[in-house]
Amino acid sequence: MVRLAKRLAVLAVAGTLTATSLTGCGTINTDETVATVGDEKITLGVANFYARLQQAQYETYYASMMGTTAEEMWAKEASDDQTYEEQTKKSILENLENMYLVSQHASDYDVALTEEEQQAIKDAAAKFGEDNSDDVKKVVSGDEEEVAKVLELMTISNKMETAMEAGVDENVSDEDAAQKSMQYLLFSYTTTDDSGESQTLSDDEKEALKTTAQAFDDRLKGGEDMETVASAAGLTAQTATFDSESTSPDKDLIAAADALTNEGDVTDIIETENGIYIAKLTSLLDREATDSKKESIVSERKKEQYDSLLEQWKKDTKIKEEKKVWKKISFEKQGVTIKTSDTSDTSDSQN
Known part of the structure; x- marks a missing residue:
């Protein structure tokens, strides 16, 4: 309407x-x-x-x-x-x-x-x-x-x-509005050359990137800080709040992060059409995002x-x-x- x-x-x-x-x-x-x-x-x-x-x-x-x-x-x-x-x-x-x-x-x-x-x-x-x-x-x-x-x-x-x-x-419980938060990394399949043109990685390059992402995943699961690990490799750790119905930044990333049960847990590498994701669950109940969701509901x-x-x-x-x-x-x-x-x-x- x-x-x-x-x-x-x-x-x-x-x-x-x-x-x-x-x-x-x-x-x-x-x-x-x-x-x-x-x-x-x-x-x-x-x-x-x-x-x-x-x-x-x-x-x-x-x-x-x-x-x-x-x-x-x-x-x-x-x-x-x-x-x-x-x-x-x-x-x-x-x-x-x-x-x-x-x-x-x-x-x-x-x-x-x-x-x-x-x-x-x-x-x-x-x-x-x-x-x-x-x-x-x-x-x-x-x-x-x-x-x-x-x-x-x-x-x-x-x-x-x-x-x-x-x-x-106007009563909405935390359970009904619960929003989680995560940090994540994207190892993109797309790069930009010196002329500014976008280039898609070859299959061999994607396999090499997968090996790199797996190494990062192992380090994060070993307890290293995501921002520190990402910065050292020239990457940027992104943040996002979500629930099971979220679709951004990627539905497969959301599904994997939502399956984590403890704060600090790290997903396995997640292969998607656009690249490879790794996520770390930072909160099972993000207060600010949850309150915002209540208002939205x-x-x-x-x-x-x-x-x-x-x-x-x-x-x-x-x-x-x-x-x-x-x-x-x-x-x-x-x-x-x-x-x-x-x-x-x-x-x-x-x-």
């Missing part, structure tokens, strides 16, 4: 919008219906503003990280024969529908906007209008009504998430409860999407970015 993409309190959102200027051009009929959730209609104006906020973040922060332009990023094939734009827009619309659905159940949990939150939303919407030109507001459907509605949905959804996750059992329980409620509400509510209307919002044809001190109004329309 896809969770809400935005989980910010209203004041944080208000601050973001206050400092944000979006650029672009183009107009749409904001009164058209994109989807209906129960008896409530999602207008194209509200959907467009929410979608453009997400688009602005992708184009400003992620496109360059991917080494591509925004237009190229949106046109790239993602999965299931969908472009990155189609996949992203599908997720955005689902998130928006979820926010409407969650807000419709707010009264069940006595969740409502406080006077302070209502004023913060009103101020943020007005500030957005002041900070952006009429052309920009047309592109992103940034009239105060649309901005306020999106902020309202986001704020209620954030409060509802806390309410919907309440009551989850509680978070997962909360997520499951949240998702279960949302799924049930979806089954009980008729949701109808107007795909032709939703297609009128194009990321590839209409760029939208966040204006910062390092950027200018450089987004352009391809219409």
Whole structure:
């Protein structure tokens, strides 16, 4: 189940919008219906503003990280024969529908906007209008009504998430969350030559490496310190925490280390596709990692409860999407970015 993409309190959102200027051009009929959730209609104006906020973040922060332009990023094939734009827009619309659905159940949990939150939303919407030109507001459907509605949905959804996750059992025993720790060495089958190119060892070289690894294993089982032995050979002893279900750094390494019964025990050499491992069990109960796992388990329980409620509400509510209307919002044809001190109004329309 896809969770809400935005989980910010209203004041944080208000601050973001206050400092944000979006650029672009183009107009749409904001009164058209994109989807209906129960008896409530999602207008194209509200959907467009929410979608453009997400688009602005992708184009400003992620496109360059991917080494591509925004237009190229949106046109790239993602999965299931969908472009990155189609996949992203599908997720955005689902998130928006979820926010409407969650807000419709707010009264069940006595969740409502406080006077302070209502004023913060009103101020943020007005500030957005002041900070952006009429052309920009047309592109992103940034009239105060649309901005306020999106902020309202986001704020209620954030409060509802806390309410919907309440009551989850937060007691997790050490036994259920136990994490062990180990030190390990990897004798890799891959080397790097002087030119920086990776080279895979030949079969004879792998056999020689196996002999070397076995000698190390014998020394460690004899009581020598792993870091000392590794350093003398130009190797680095790595550390990891794990349980029986872990798969990183290697599932065969994990299985061998998990089979050790006493702290200080050393595995036999472990031959894998990538190289040869040796591990030393350093703790049967790593306190920090175990406590972190407990938090993870509680978070997962909360997520499951949240998702279960949302799924049930979806089954009980008729949701109808107007795909032709939703297609009128194009990321590839209409760029939208966040204006910062390092950027200018450089987004352009391809219409």
